[in-house]
Each structure stands twice: as structure tokens, then as C-alpha cells.
Amino acid sequence: MALAWVLVLVTAGLSLARAGPVPTSKPTTAWRGCDIGRFKSLSPRELEAFKKAKDVLEYSLKNWSCNSRLFPRNRDLRQLQVWERPVALEAELALTLKVLETMADRSLGDILDQPLHTLRHIHSELQACVSAQPPAGPRPRGRLHPWLYRLHEASKKESQGCLEASVLFNLFRLLKKDLECVAVGDLCLKRTSHPGAPLTQFSKATKTRAPGWHGQLTTGS
Numbered sequence: 001m002a003l004a005w006v007l008v009l010v011t012a013g014l015s016l017a018r019a020g021p022v023p024t025s026k027p028t029t030a031w032r033g034c035d036i037g038r039f040k041s042l043s044p045r046e047l048e049a050f051k052k053a054k055d056v057l058e059y060s061l062k063n064w065s066c067n068s069r070l071f072p073r074n075r076d077l078r079q080l081q082v083w084e085r086p087v088a089l090e091a092e093l094a095l096t097l098k099v100l101e102t103m104a105d106r107s108l109g110d111i112l113d114q115p116l117h118t119l120r121h122i123h124s125e126l127q128a129c130v131s132a133q134p135p136a137g138p139r140p141r142g143r144l145h146p147w148l149y150r151l152h153e154a155s156k157k158e159s160q161g162c163l164e165a166s167v168l169f170n171l172f173r174l175l176k177k178d179l180e181c182v183a184v185g186d187l188c189l190k191r192t193s194h195p196g197a198p199l200t201q202f203s204k205a206t207k208t209r210a211p212g213w214h215g216q217l218t219t220g221s
Contacts, residue, residue, distance in 0.1 A: 034129035036086070039122055040183035042175060049114040054171055056111050057103060061168070064161030070095075070154045071170040075147070077181045078190050083133055084144040085182045090126040091151050092174060097123060099167040102160070122179065129182075 042050075071092075077085045097119050104112040154163070181188035 034086075034125070034132045036122075036125050036129050037183050037185075039125070040180050042118070042179075046114070046118050047175070049118070050171065050175060053111045053115045054168055057164075058168055060103075061165055062161060064159065064165050066158055066162040066166065068150070068154070068158075070151065070158070070163070070166040071173070077178050078188055079143055080147075081144075082186055082188075085188075086126055086129045086133075088144060088147050089174075089178050089182050090123070090130055091148050092170075092178065093119065093123050093126060095151050095155055095163075096167050096171070096174060098155070099160075099163045103164060126182075 077088060080088060097116070100112055100116060100119070104116060154166075158166075
């Protein structure tokens with residue numbers, strides 16, 4: 001009887017060995033430690049807070065001009081590789097936070113309290129996502145570097161009025177297009193070159209300007 005049990009155990013052990021090792025944990029992915037997926041759609045309450053703040057702040061804009069477009073109309077995160085998108089969005093959000101925090105310091109009341117709280121939370125998650133990406137070898141120098149360079153140079157060379165206007169006009173594009181694209185990862189498909197092809201559901205963005213808008217761009221770049 002003992003010999004029979006030994007044979008059963010040996011046979012079972014051989015079967016497991018042929019089947020390969022049993023995984024003891026979930027496979028590691030590039031998004032481990034990253035929970036940006038929760039932001040693929042903000043709550044109506046959060047969006048309403050952003051809308052109220054944007055409406056108030058746009059009316060406070062005075063005459064301004066820009067030497068270049070910080071956020072060109074043809075800019076689209078789908079043009080980037082999936083791993084590049086959180087990096088680009090993190091830089092965009094960092095500049096947005098910096099500008100809005102400066103505006104909040106100018107005694108504009110508490111209109112920016114909730115939007116800034118939300119943006120800081122998203123930014124912290126984005127930083128975790130960028131840090132969570134595994135190290136990789138040399139990568140081709142594509143569209144990401146020009147995007148980051150444009151934002152870096154604008155923060156040094158453009159006037160405060162230009163930065164404020166650019167950030168406000170781009171705010172809902174950031175929240176309703178760029179953030180959603182990063183949040184869904186691979187599901188945010190690359191933009192096709194076919195002129196008649198439909199865009200994904202993440203291509204809709206608010207395009208509004210304040211009725212009292214007096215700004216201008218001195219170049220069309």
C-alpha cells in the first residue's frame with residue numbers, strides 16, 4: 001500500500017514538472033504601481049468645478065499675445081508611442097498646475113481650490129505611472145522630445161498672460177481628451193493618416209473662448 005502511494009506521488013510530481021512552474025504572483029506589467037485608469041472620466045461634480053473656474057478666469061484675462069502656440073491644434077497624444085504619452089501629459093499637467101497656482105495666489109477667492117486639488121491628485125498618479133515604466137534600452141527620438149522642449153521653452157520665454165490664456169483654453173482638452181487617452185492605454189488608437197477616417201471617442205474637446213477675449217498669436221506655429 002505504501003509503495004502504491006509513493007508511485008502516485010512520483011507520477012504527480014512528474015506531471016507538474018512537465019507542465020512547468022506554477023506562477024506565484026500576477027505577471028509584472030509596465031503599469032504596475034500606476035492607477036491612472038481611474039481618471040478616464042472625471043465626475044460631473046469635478047467637471048463642473050473646472051467649468052466654473054474656467055469661466056471666471058477667462059473674464060479676468062487682459063490683453064495678451066504669444067510668440068508661439070503652446071498647445072497646437074494638430075497636437076494629438078495618439079501620435080506618440082504608448083509609453084511616451086504619460087510623460088507628455090505629466091509635463092503638460094505640471095505647467096498647467098504651475099500657471100493655475102500663480103493665478104490662485106492673486107486673491108481670486110476659492111474658485112480654484114477644488115480644481116487644483118483634483119489636478120494635484122492626477123499629477124501625483126501620473127508621476128507614479130512614469131516612474132513605474134520599466135527601464136528600456138535606447139529608444140528612437142520621435143515626437144516626444146519636441147513636445148517637451150516646446151513646453152519647457154514656453155515657460156521661460158512667454159509672458160504670464162500668454163501662459164494663462166494658453167492653459168485655460170487647453171484645460172478641457174487636457175481633461176477630456178489627453179487624460180482619457182493616457183488612462184485607457186493601448187485602447188487609445190494611433191491617429192490614422194486617412195483624411196476621412198473617424199476619430200476615436202477621445203478626440204472630442206471643448207473649444208471655447210471668453211466673450212471678452214482680446215488675445216492674439218503673433219505667429220501660427
